[in-house]
Amino acid sequence: MNEKKTKLNRGLKSRHVTMIAIGGAIGTGLFLGSGSAIRSAGPSIILSYLIVGIITFFMMRALGELILADTEKHSFLDAVKEYLGDRVEFVAGWIYWACWLTLAMADLTATGIYLRYWFPWLPQWVGPLVIVVLLMLINMVDVGLFGELESWFSMIKVIAIIALILTGAVLLLLHTNVAGRPVSLSNLFNHGGFFPTGGWGFMMSFQMVVFAFVGVEIVGLTAGETSDPDKDIPKAINTLPVRIGLFYIGSMLAIMAVYPWNKIQTTSSPFVQVFGAIGIVGAAGILNFVVLTAAMSATNSAIFSTSRSLYALARGGNAPKKLGELSNKAVPNNALTVSSLILFVIVILNYLMPAKIFDVVSTVSTICFIIVWMIIMWAHIKYRQANKNNLGSFRMPGYPITSWLTLIFYFVILVILFFIESTRLPLIISIIFVVLLWGCYGLVEKHKN
Structure with missing residues (x-):
């Protein structure tokens, strides 16, 4: 009989952690939603x-x-x-679990649509069903296999972005004309200036840009399964600014150098528009493969993160004890199975619910991610206050100013969301959800006692 493990297996290698961090920072929003973001804020989206x-x-x-x-x-x-108490852990854990679960539902719905690009006869529920089963089984085998799969998913996204940036750079250096217009950095200033939609348009862009970074904190769930956390986690975190500069700012510069910001269509991906305009055959099909990969990557990350969140909650006494058990491969299979089974609901919802419901759900999810980030910052401030003379070598630069600045920035984003009609309802739903969880902890504690 196989003996069950009592600790998570440290099966994630350095490149796994790095690519998981990259995958967490790059979503379908960059490939599909960046056109709307550019049209809303103009070149100031770069800032x-x-x-x-x-x-x-x-x-x-x-x-x-x-x-x-x-x-x-x-x-x-x-x-x-440790630093904020059992109640906040309960709230943060269940919020984070729900964040990833709802995001995965939205991405799974998208996979059904992407697959129909090649197979129009395929029922929309088939894609989500096959992908959930496949990813669940892969995640059950070994955490190293999850890391390997996520590395390849991330690599495909990275290649697509680098291809766009290099294409833009070559066209710029050769002074090429695309769609009858010269490729030039002057496109960033010649069509209404750098802030063509004004201060409010610039402020509005922050909520779209913040949403693009949802999932980057997944590195914080890999600590117990990383082979050398003291080396791998700092490396993944410290290279984050370089990746952000290259992938996000580089791709925005490339797109707007090729196309003036006000000529970019919101009905299709800017990536397709750039590649299609220079005559790359099958640009739409190539991008469809990339966004399908991005959606599968998000689902893969969701299965990993929700299972680890449930595992952590169970170990803390805030979820059924069974969910805190590990398999003989040191994988929390019970927690993984529960989260994956809930994702099967999306197969049914593809029949029953209109697409607009998923827009609200995914926005609620991303707002909850911001709340989780605020809790992380709050915990960090408490940690620093409790360990003034006993700090590790990896420290927050510029503390306490940077910690409070980050916390205030996220709070301001939530305030901005309240004044935007399309995000006001999701924000209110998110706040109600947090309040309900805060109250539910009392019932859980009473039951435990």
């Missing part, structure tokens, strides 16, 4: 990515300091419990 990138770096440094202070911690939820 938005730079500012949010710096804030994200600070959040990740705070997260890194928290989990590296004690590498026996399995995830950032353990640090939240």
Whole structure:
């Protein structure tokens, strides 16, 4: 009889952690949603990515300091419990679980649509069903296999972005004309200036850009399964600004150098528009493969993160004990199965619910991610206050100013969301959800007692 493990297996290698971090920072929003973002803010979207990138770096440094202070911690939820208490851990854990689950539902719905690009006769529920089963089985085998799969998913996204940036650079250097217009950096200033939609348009862009970074904190869940966390996690976090600069700012510069921002269509991906305009055959099909990969990557990450969140909650006494058990391969299979089975609901929802429901659900999810980031920053501040004379080598630069600046920035984003009609309802739903979880903890604690 196989003996069950009592600790997670450290099967994730350095390149796995790095690629998981990259995969967490690059979603379908860059490939599909960037056209709407550019039309809303114009070239100033580049500055938005730079500012949010710096804030994200600070959040990740705070997260890194928290989990590296004690590498026996399995995830950032353990640090939240230690410095903010059981109730906040309960709220953060269940919010984070719900965040990833709802995002996965939205991405799974998208996979059904993407597959129909090649197979129009395929029922939309078939894609999500096959992908959930496949990814669940892969995740059950070994955490190293999850890392390997996520590395390949991330690599495909990275190749697509680098191809766009290199294409833009070559066209720029050769002074090429595309669609009857010269490729030039002057396109960033010659069509209404750098802030063509004004200050409010620039402010509005922050909510779109922040949403693009959802999932980057997944590195904080890999601590208990990384072979050398003291080396691998700092490396993944410290290279984040370079990746952000290259992938987000580089791709925005390439797109707007080829096309003036006000000529970019919102009905199709800017990537397709650029590649299609220079005559690359099958540009739409290639991008469809990339966004299908991005959606599968998000689902793969969701299965990993929701299972580890449930595992951490169970170990903390905030979920059924069965979910805290590990298989003989040191994988939390019970937690993984429960999260995966819930994803099967999406197969049914593809029949029953209109697409607009998923827009609301995915927005609620991303707002909840911001709340989780705020909790991480709050926990970091408490950690620093409690360990003034006993700090590790990996520290938050510029503390306490950077910690409070990051926390305030995320709060301001939530305030902005309240004044945007399309995000006001999801924000209210998110706040109600947090309040309900806060109240539910009392019932759970009473039941435990």
